[in-house]
Amino acid sequence: MFLPGDRCSWAASLNKMERLKPFIIPGFCLRCQGCCRFAEQETVWTPHLLEDEQIRLAPHTKKIELRANPAQGNFVCQFLNQKDNRCKIHGIHPFECQLYPFLINRQGKKVYLSVDLRCLYMKENTDLARYKDYCEYLNTFFNSPEVKKNLKANPQLVQSYVHVLDIFEIML
Numbered sequence: 312m313f314l315p316g317d318r319c320s321w322a323a324s325l326n327k328m329e330r331l332k333p334f335i336i337p338g339f340c341l342r343c344q345g346c347c348r349f350a351e352q353e354t355v356w357t358p359h360l361l362e363d364e365q366i367r368l369a370p371h372t373k374k375i376e377l378r379a380n381p382a383q384g385n386f387v388c389q390f391l392n393q394k395d396n397r398c399k400i401h402g403i404h405p406f407e408c409q410l411y412p413f414l415i416n417r418q419g420k421k422v423y424l425s426v427d428l429r430c431l432y433m434k435e436n437t438d439l440a441r442y443k444d445y446c447e448y449l450n451t452f453f454n455s456p457e458v459k460k461n462l463k464a465n466p467q468l469v470q471s472y473v474h475v476l477d478i479f480e481i482m483l
């Protein structure tokens with residue numbers, strides 16, 4: 312955890328974590344019904360929240376709250392507008408939502424940056440030069456001392472996922 316005197320630098324570095332460049336082209340996700348919906352209420356796939364996001368969005372939990380959606384037999388994020396498929400808090404949506412379909416993935420004692428290949432966009436776009444460039448960008452981002460420090464202070468962001476592709480190790 313951080314000391315009170317670290318508050319400013321901690322907040323500044325959190326802000327840095329919240330400004331990830333997107334990989335998926337604008338508009339693609341609005342046509343997809345995959346994200347922000349979950350088969351189970353308790354699942355590792357629910358976005359986990361950084362400490363400041365918990366204060367802003369979900370004071371009583373470390374994860375996004377899901378609501379039952381009986382019409383489709385699943386659960387949806389409390390911030391999803393099902394009518395237009397938009398995030399009601401887009402622009403201040405959680406860091407994990409910005410990162411997806413990339414994930415911070417613990418495998419035993421190691422932590423990887425991985426990608427969920429069930430994402431329809433990733434299924435068709437992992438052979439692009441742009442994908443390689445983006446992975447390099449994430450590698451630089453996640454292996455910076457500041458971001459590693461933040462991840463250590465927010466272990467809820469490091470979960471174990473199955474059926475994902477590991478891209479590079481994050482040396483925590």
Ligand code: SF4
Nearest residue numbers: 347388390391398408
């Ligand atoms: S916060 Fe927004 S982007 Fe994240 S799961 Fe909810 S609706 Fe989707």
